[in-house]
Amino acid sequence: MREEIIVRVGAKILTPFIIMFALYVHFHGDYSPGGGFQAGVILTAAFALLALVYGLAAVQRVLPPWFTRLCAALGVVIYGGVGVVTMLLGHNYLGYDALAQDPKYGQHYGILLVELGVLVTVFGVMASVFYLFAGRGRSES
Amino acid sequence: MSLDFFVSHYNYWVVIFLMMVGFYILISRGNLIKKIVGLNVFQTSVFMLYISMGKITGGTPPILVGDGHGGEAMEHVVYSNPLPHVLILTAIVVGIATTSVGLALAVRIKEAYGTLEEDEINRIEALVEASE
Amino acid sequence: MSIVVDIVLLTLLAVAGIALLRIRNLFAVVMLAGIYSLLSAGLFTVMDAVDVAFTEAAVGAGISTVLFLGALALAGHHENRPGHTPLLPLIVVSVTGLALVYGTIDMPGFGGADNPVHHHVADHYLEESPNEIDIPNVVTAVLASYRGYDTWGEVTVVFAAAVGVMLLLMGGRRSRAAAGDHGQAGADGQADGAGHR
Numbered sequence: 062m063r064e065e066i067i068v069r070v071g072a073k074i075l076t077p078f079i080i081m082f083a084l085y086v087h088f089h090g091d092y093s094p095g096g097g098f099q100a101g102v103i104l105t106a107a108f109a110l111l112a113l114v115y116g117l118a119a120v121q122r123v124l125p126p127w128f129t130r131l132c133a134a135l136g137v138v139i140y141g142g143v144g145v146v147t148m149l150l151g152h153n154y155l156g157y158d159a160l161a162q163d164p165k166y167g168q169h170y171g172i173l174l175v176e177l178g179v180l181v182t183v184f185g186v187m188a189s190v191f192y193l194f195a196g197r198g199r200s201e202s
Numbered sequence: 203m204s205l206d207f208f209v210s211h212y213n214y215w216v217v218i219f220l221m222m223v224g225f226y227i228l229i230s231r232g233n234l235i236k237k238i239v240g241l242n243v244f245q246t247s248v249f250m251l252y253i254s255m256g257k258i259t260g261g262t263p264p265i266l267v268g269d270g271h272g273g274e275a276m277e278h279v280v281y282s283n284p285l286p287h288v289l290i291l292t293a294i295v296v297g298i299a300t301t302s303v304g305l306a307l308a309v310r311i312k313e314a315y316g317t318l319e320e321d322e323i324n325r326i327e328a329l330v331e332a333s334e
Numbered sequence: 335m336s337i338v339v340d341i342v343l344l345t346l347l348a349v350a351g352i353a354l355l356r357i358r359n360l361f362a363v364v365m366l367a368g369i370y371s372l373l374s375a376g377l378f379t380v381m382d383a384v385d386v387a388f389t390e391a392a393v394g395a396g397i398s399t400v401l402f403l404g405a406l407a408l409a410g411h412h413e414n415r416p417g418h419t420p421l422l423p424l425i426v427v428s429v430t431g432l433a434l435v436y437g438t439i440d441m442p443g444f445g446g447a448d449n450p451v452h453h454h455v456a457d458h459y460l461e462e463s464p465n466e467i468d469i470p471n472v473v474t475a476v477l478a479s480y481r482g483y484d485t486w487g488e489v490t491v492v493f494a495a496a497v498g499v500m501l502l503l504m505g506g507r508r509s510r511a512a513a514g515d516h517g518q519a520g521a522d523g524q525a526d527g528a529g530h531r
Contacts, residue, residue, distance in 0.1 A: 090471065091474055092265075092471060093265065094387075096474050098291060106397065141486065155482040165466075165468045168468065169469065171482075178489065183295060186493060190299075190401065191400065193500065194309075194408070195404050211441070216345070219431070221434070223354070229426065236360065243370065246374050246390075249378075249386070257383075258445055264473055265470050266471075281460050283452050284460065284476055285456050287386050290386050291386050295492060298397060299492045302496075305405040306503050308409055309502075310502050312408065
């Protein structure tokens with residue numbers, strides 16, 4: 062597929078829109094279907110498309126494997142960290158009311174942060190797993 | 203058995219049929235990747251069972267209409283049950299994560315034994331045991 | 335009207351399930367599994383579960399297909415004809431299926447507004463979430479706030495699965511390439527497995 066000019070140009074044009082769509086799905090998840098889980102998977106799909114068309118090495122220059130592994134762990138830390146912060150502020154674990162004066166705003170911030178953790182973890186996990194499956198056997202042959 | 207009863211239970215029966223198709227693939231096929239596909243079919247049928255339970259006829263998706271603070275628009279809207287949706291949404295993502303672990307195991311087994319067929323793996327194991 | 339779409343989609347899913355069972359080329363099976371996922375995403379939309387449909391379309395038809403293809407490229411795509419007769423599995427499956435169908439006879443009909451499922455916590459979520467959380471998408475509100483512990487657990491499980499895949503696949507397979515000999519695949523395999531740990 063590396064020589065197909067239409068596929069190459071098409072993939073290049075589509076990628077930013079797919080990433081934009083993932084971010085839209087994430088940040089608009091409060092008002093429409095979507096959220097961290099879906100956004101993380103769509104974000105991975107953008108990089109999977111690039112890897113299928115341009116080859117794994119090209120994508121790994123942009124998004125190195127250590128970074129995706131870091132993301133996978135970082136998201137869990139963000140999610141758990143929100144819980145610890147609310148506990149330090151004197152509420153229950155993951156009691157978002159503590160995050161702002163008005164409990165409703167606290168809930169909004171809490172949900173946004175927690176969904177961010179989900180997005181980062183799901184993206185990191187899916188991209189790492191994709192790299193492992195796609196990269197195995199290629200480096201040695 | 204009336205038509206009404208048939209229509210109101212058709213969902214459950216197809217779900218059970220798909221569940222059994224997945225189960226059958228799982229226990230009757232020897233190829234490990236085919237088994238994982240069967241497990242996925244089984245899993246999706248469980249998702250459908252949950253979502254079928256949450257549906258209300260004439261309902262809308264559980265995204266609140268208007269500004270969400272009552273008012274006349276809200277009185278006439280029926281929402282489907284959001285709880286099964288939440289459970290299944292997370293289950294799907296966990297499902298793909300566990301599927302990828304299964305596929306990774308299958309790849310390692312293929313590399314170690316040179317095959318993915320259950321009976322051939324058993325034969326190789328028996329040979330190894332006999333030679334020891 | 336939606337019940338007609340519902341029945342048609344369910345029937346197509348049943349057909350796709352049978353085809354999955356019968357096809358022995360695993361590439362075709364993986365493609366068909368993607369179609370199966372897309373059909374079930376359509377079914378979820380008809381049943382008002384838009385968030386779930388979205389996830390299923392992105393995960394089942396997208397990433398899952400890519401991962402399966404990656405695994406097939408590494409593990410080969412031919413499935414042998416099953417060696418033994420399918421009689422025993424068929425009996426097991428029929429008995430289980432009939433027992434489950436017998437169980438559904440007592441279940442409340444599809445789509446009834448007064449089914450017991452709708453009257454425990456779902457009422458509270460739909461009526462109180464505008465006052466307590468104030469975001470329109472109730473699914474997100476329940477997912478991230480009311481059931482935050484639940485989602486926290488799921489995120490951890492996803493992370494743990496990734497760690498599992500890394501442990502399995504990051505080792506490389508140099509020792510097998512060095513051993514080289516395909517005739518002793520079994521013995522090689524065992525040495526291989528021990529060597530990586």
